[in-house]
Amino acid sequence: MSTAPRLTPLDATHRSLGATMTDFAGWDMPLRYASERDEHNAVRTRAGLFDLSHMGEIAVTGPQAAAFLSYALVGNIATVGTGRARYTMIVAEDGGILDDLIVYRLGENTYMVVANAGNAQVVLDALTERVGGFDAEVRDDRDAYALLAVQGPESSAVLKAVTDADLDGLKYYAGLPGTVAGVPALIARTGYTGEDGFELFVAPEHAEGLWKALTEAGAPHGLVPCGLSCRDTLRLEAGMPLYGHELTSALTPFDAGFGRVVKFEKEGDFVGREALRAAADRAGTTPPRKLVGLVARGRRVPRAGFPVVAGAGGQVVGEVTSGAPSPTLGKPIAMAYVDPAYAEPGTEGVAVDIRGTHEPYEVVALPFYKREK
Amino acid sequence: MSNPQQLRYSKEHEWLSALDDGVATIGITEYAANALGDVVYAQLPEVGDTVTAGETCGELESTKSVSDLYSPVTGEVTAANQDVVDDPSLVNTAPFEGGWLFKVRVAQEPDDLLSADAYTEFSGN
Numbered sequence: 176m177s178t179a180p181r182l183t184p185l186d187a188t189h190r191s192l193g194a195t196m197t198d199f200a201g202w203d204m205p206l207r208y209a210s211e212r213d214e215h216n217a218v219r220t221r222a223g224l225f226d227l228s229h230m231g232e233i234a235v236t237g238p239q240a241a242a243f244l245s246y247a248l249v250g251n252i253a254t255v256g257t258g259r260a261r262y263t264m265i266v267a268e269d270g271g272i273l274d275d276l277i278v279y280r281l282g283e284n285t286y287m288v289v290a291n292a293g294n295a296q297v298v299l300d301a302l303t304e305r306v307g308g309f310d311a312e313v314r315d316d317r318d319a320y321a322l323l324a325v326q327g328p329e330s331s332a333v334l335k336a337v338t339d340a341d342l343d344g345l346k347y348y349a350g351l352p353g354t355v356a357g358v359p360a361l362i363a364r365t366g367y368t369g370e371d372g373f374e375l376f377v378a379p380e381h382a383e384g385l386w387k388a389l390t391e392a393g394a395p396h397g398l399v400p401c402g403l404s405c406r407d408t409l410r411l412e413a414g415m416p417l418y419g420h421e422l423t424s425a426l427t428p429f430d431a432g433f434g435r436v437v438k439f440e441k442e443g444d445f446v447g448r449e450a451l452r453a454a455a456d457r458a459g460t461t462p463p464r465k466l467v468g469l470v471a472r473g474r475r476v477p478r479a480g481f482p483v484v485a486g487a488g489g490q491v492v493g494e495v496t497s498g499a500p501s502p503t504l505g506k507p508i509a510m511a512y513v514d515p516a517y518a519e520p521g522t523e524g525v526a527v528d529i530r531g532t533h534e535p536y537e538v539v540a541l542p543f544y545k546r547e548k
Numbered sequence: 549m550s551n552p553q554q555l556r557y558s559k560e561h562e563w564l565s566a567l568d569d570g571v572a573t574i575g576i577t578e579y580a581a582n583a584l585g586d587v588v589y590a591q592l593p594e595v596g597d598t599v600t601a602g603e604t605c606g607e608l609e610s611t612k613s614v615s616d617l618y619s620p621v622t623g624e625v626t627a628a629n630q631d632v633v634d635d636p637s638l639v640n641t642a643p644f645e646g647g648w649l650f651k652v653r654v655a656q657e658p659d660d661l662l663s664a665d666a667y668t669e670f671s672g673n
Contacts, residue, residue, distance in 0.1 A: 212637075474609075475589060476609050500586075500589070500611055
């Protein structure tokens with residue numbers, strides 16, 4: 176297997192913009208173009224343009240596509256209406272999270288599953304294995320799409336300049352096929368920033384032209400190109416989990432505090448049901464560590480893996496899963512799993528062990544940031 | 549970017565000014581600042597501390613990572629830049645000027661400091 180990083184269809188564009196590139200899940204991706212803080216603030220106040228072509232698209236089609244997805248995933252996919260999308264997860268037989276996903280229902284019997292880049296092969300393999308016995312087909316569509324995202328309060332205004340599609344009628348977590356800047360696109364009102372925004376799935380050969388058109392249409396609105404660095408701080412402020420950090424195969428959705436995505440009431444069996452039922456019961460009687468927000472009282476930044484400590488003895492009561500300086504709050508923040516006794520917002524005496532020093536942190540409810548609607 | 553000719557450089561990407569009454573001003577290069585990304589926190593050595601060439605004496609924290617700060621020379625710290633402590637972004641916007649980090653009364657300096665041209669070649673920038 177080649178270890179050379181994969182390049183998105185926008186690679187030349189990123190290089191011409193002087194992007195700092197980084198390896199992410201085997202892809203060479205833009206980390207930032209200039210200041211990641213400026214990019215972050217642009218998305219919070221105006222608009223940002225992202226290349227997310229590393230995300231993994233998987234098509235599921237056929238008369239039993241809905242029944243199959245309800246069996247293969249933890250959500251009740253059969254209740255997703257055409258033109259709508261659903262946040263869900265796929266778990267192993269033991270209930271461990273394999274990935275978090277967005278499933279778009281594009282037509283009566285046509286779905287698109289979007290997986291994280293690093294898990295796309297695992298998800299594809301699992302779906303392919305689970306489809307046996309269903310009148311449905313699983314197709315690897317990773318190379319069929321480039322994915323561009325326009326995120327931020329001005330994103331609707333930016334997009335309206337290059338499409339006649341009915342954006343006002345497009346609700347959050349909905350998607351419709353349309354034409355953007357003269358090219359066919361699946362327009363979805365989804366994102367990973369905590370802002371209003373759109374994700375545009377297009378054929379790879381149209382990616383450069385679309386990027387250029389969006390850049391021009393966005394200029395009067397203050398749109399800037401944005402890299403993965405600000406995507407991470409944006410989603411962290413919005414309290415959104417990232418696979419490999421808040422979500423891992425060692426955790427069930429109940430352990431991760433996302434038990435709400437598991438729909439036991441749906442028709443038919445589904446992969447992981449038994450283990451998840453046990454996990455739900457266990458979570459009810461002996462609550463697992465809880466995912467909380469931490470806000471720094473000082474200025475040193477917690478990073479994934481740092482211990483959360485409490486009390487005079489500095490007893491370890493949890494672990495940081497993601498941490499960064501928050502541009503919106505102006506101080507370091509983190510998500511962490513902590514023992515239930517320390518999970519209540521306002522709990523006193525909690526600190527993060529930052530390279531040997533116990534830095535005081537405040538326990539807060541997630542998210543750190545919620546946009547005004 | 550260009551590295552000022554009047555400065556000397558370490559392979560840890562610090563710069564060192566010409567001595568003024570035995571005291572050198574020290575900072576990190578533009579190359580290092582760009583590699584770090586937005587600096588959000590600077591822990592600098594304190595006045596009176598003794599720093600040793602090639603050893604850590606503080607840290608610079610950016611969005612994505614934390615980096616140790618090395619001293620390019622040995623000596624006693626005579627000043628730390630409070631402006632950078634208050635506004636660490638100075639390290640990004642003016643690494644060779646307002647973003648200087650600390651000053652050292654030089655007791656000893658290593659013999660492998662680089663000229664601007666040699667550092668440009670070393671860092672590729």
